[in-house]
Amino acid sequence: MAALAGADMHRQGDIDGRGNLSQNGLDRFCEFFFSICLDRIAFMDNMLNLEALLSESIDDGLLISDTPKGPVRLHFSAGLLPFWFPALGPE
Secondary structure, three states, rough: HHHHHHHOOOOOOOOOOOEEHHHHHHHHHHHHHHHHHHHHHHHHHHHHHHHHHHHHHOOOOOEOOOOOOEEEEEEEOHHHHHOOOOOOOOO
16 A cells, blocks of 8 residues: 555655656556566466366366366376375286
8 A cells, every 4th residue: 555655645856757746656656566467467377377287187087076167076096096196006
């Protein structure tokens, strides 16, 4: 909130932009705003990668679900024993 309030500050001296508002405060708010935007983009990119990983795990049979959009659970089958528990069962 401080960054937003700084964008509406009154001008701080003669070299702080034109008009009544502070150019320095606006610059700091823009830097704050764009850093939040980049953070959200990185978060969404990570979420999309997680969705791809989830989809791949379902396709490989490691996870199963009763419905296409339902919750998933681990799938323990004899064929996946070497994946889930390496060196535990017969190879």
